[in-house]
Amino acid sequence: MAVEDKMIDIIVEQLSVDRDKVVPGASFVDDLGADSLDLVELIMAMEEEFDVEIPDEEAEKIVTVQNAIDFVAKIQD
């Protein structure tokens, strides 16, 4: 749960959205109003918080809240 909570914190802060909108199925662009620069900042914030490097081809696949949570869970295994 810790990873999920942390991830939601980052999304709320980076995209300046209400916490209750950050549900697993939410798309960053379509549901949370992110633009391309928001996505880059979100990926950079994830890299910083979880101390990982996320290559561009992985970053491109992170389009929903669930994608982000799954990605971080995977790399932390």
Next chain:
Amino acid sequence: MMLENMVALVTGGSRGIGRAICKRLASMGALVGINYVANPTAADETLAQIEAAGGKGFTVRFDVADTEAAQEAIKDIISTHGQIDILVNNAGITRDGLMARMKEDDWDSVLDTNLKGAFCCSKAAMRPMMKKRWGRIINVSSVVGFTGNSGQVNYSAAKAGLVGLTKSMARELAGRNVTVNCVAPGFIGTDMTDGLPEDVQEALKTQIPLGAMGTPEDVAGAVAFLASSDSNYVTGQTLHVNGGMYMGH
């Protein structure tokens, strides 16, 4: 004191135009990081002049052409001072010579310092600006980036490159209220131009409608405008400071 509580970093701030920019930004209330690479005495002198006038600053040594060193140094400044609000990419070198005889090294070193240095420093400094939704990046180009100059294919290419960098960065960062602009000095009296023979200097002056060389303070005034909230609605632009010797397009 328009820049109270702001942190500025000026690359190549120890001498010439850079020193004048440091002093001007400090006089407006900013805490100014004076970057230098080769001449600590000159950087200390810039700091001493700032402090004597009641301003605040610090010196920071790194080579803008050394990507890793620049990134580390800028990270340190951000963690120590919490922020960089204003970045002035001023560091520049010349390795003049006619192209037919120009060494590849002379091309590379000028492009590395004058153009890639601005890219690296901006990249390292932009993130906290984006987060804060306020930032100013000011690139110091040159009139020769617009007019060309024989003996300076490397320098003029780098200075023209800064204009393209400025415009693209301005578009990318506009959504975060970070403005990116250029200042393009003309013929300014510094160590860089003092080396020119007197007859060349006199000939150059005849090309300047205002009839004289500019001063580093003239350039610092333009940078001060672009660093302040007076220029809130100005981005992607080049402000020419050249006595009229080139009047743009």
